[in-house]
Amino acid sequence: ATPVAVMVGLGSAARKGVLVRDAAALEALGQATDLAFDKTGTITEGRPRLRRVLATSGLADADLLRLAASLERDSEHPIARGLVTAHAGALKPVSAFRAHPGGGVSGEIDGHAWRLGSAAFLGVAFPEVDEDGIAVGLADASGLKGVFVLGDRLRAESPAVAGQLRQQGLRLHLFTGDRAEPAAKMAEAVGIESVAAGLRPEGKLARIRELQAQGAVVGFVGDGVNDAPALAQADCGIAMGSGAGEQGTGAAMAAAPLVLLRPGLEPILAARRLALRTHRVIR
Ligand code: ADP
Ligand code: MG
Numbered sequence: 001a002t003p004v005a006v007m008v009g010l011g012s013a014a015r016k017g018v019l020v021r022d023a024a025a026l027e028a029l030g031q032a033t034d035l036a037f038d039k040t041g042t043i044t045e046g047r048p049r050l051r052r053v054l055a056t057s058g059l060a061d062a063d064l065l066r067l068a069a070s071l072e073r074d075s076e077h078p079i080a081r082g083l084v085t086a087h088a089g090a091l092k093p094v095s096a097f098r099a100h101p102g103g104g105v106s107g108e109i110d111g112h113a114w115r116l117g118s119a120a121f122l123g124v125a126f127p128e129v130d131e132d133g134i135a136v137g138l139a140d141a142s143g144l145k146g147v148f149v150l151g152d153r154l155r156a157e158s159p160a161v162a163g164q165l166r167q168q169g170l171r172l173h174l175f176t177g178d179r180a181e182p183a184a185k186m187a188e189a190v191g192i193e194s195v196a197a198g199l200r201p202e203g204k205l206a207r208i209r210e211l212q213a214q215g216a217v218v219g220f221v222g223d224g225v226n227d228a229p230a231l232a233q234a235d236c237g238i239a240m241g242s243g244a245g246e247q248g249t250g251a252a253m254a255a256a257p258l259v260l261l262r263p264g265l266e267p268i269l270a271a272r273r274l275a276l277r278t279h280r281v282i283r
Helices: 003-015 023-031 039-043 061-072 078-086 158-167 180-190 201-213 225-233 250-255 266-282
Strands: 018-020 034-037 049-055 095-100 104-109 112-117 134-140 143-151 171-175 194-196 218-222 236-240 258-260
Touching: 003 018, 003 266, 018 023, 018 266, 023 236, 023 258, 023 266, 034 039, 034 201, 039 078, 039 171, 039 180, 049 061, 049 078, 061 078, 061 104, 061 112, 061 134, 061 143, 078 134, 078 143, 158 171, 158 180, 158 266, 171 180, 171 201, 180 194, 194 201, 201 218, 201 225, 218 225, 225 236, 225 250, 236 250, 258 266
Parallel strands: 034 171, 034 218, 171 194, 218 236, 236 258
Antiparallel strands: 018 258, 049 143, 095 104, 104 112, 112 134, 134 143
């Protein structure tokens, strides 16, 4: 790569909303055959709002929500912000807090241990939730106490951006820690043909390795701590920056050679154009 060509590319990338830390990754985006997306916070706005509380064992809705919001206070996950925002009153002090990327959080309140997260993380089945949305449960050692249903909106431009990327011949994938059913619905709405749901952070990484082993050049777009391993494994890791709609965690940004500085997925199209142009100039 000639430094001049790279510098031209990088300067206009920044103006188009893409921070390029590694010119080789930008070049890889130009050669990409596959582009995989995280769901929550990437394809969606990442601002889930609480729709419903389902008490499953006698605790009042307000108490369930206070426990959940307290447990989530120090989590960077969009679900955490949705729960904290939905709770109006004071939070309870939490000790032994732990975030479990791709699963949930745990901690103790008044000496009582709680876990909050996906059904898989809790090892329990949730009651039928007859609406799509994100469902997370609150449980203690005796079992499930309640389920919170949150709704997150698709980013308005996601289908159009996906459509353009598909037209450029890229194979698109959705890699998510969420359940299969809402993930499939979302993929269909966006126009993404391949879906892998219920993935832990290492699962996203493994999927990328599989594609690479088949000869694919893979870009991955993600926003969360749970996405850091995949962002590092991809030929081109693209993180949503903190300007990109309030999500975008430090871990994701540190792991990615490209960072989107504006809300939404549109800067990816600009980055692709630049990558293709930079590549031509270099060769
Ligand atoms: P995505 O891949 O869609 O961004 P994640 O991998 O971050 O999703 O999370 C997968 C699932 O784990 C979420 O759908 C949720 O059920 C659960 N989860 C992860 N982090 C949290 C958290 N902080 N609070 C509650 N649930 C969480
Ligand atoms: Mg995410």
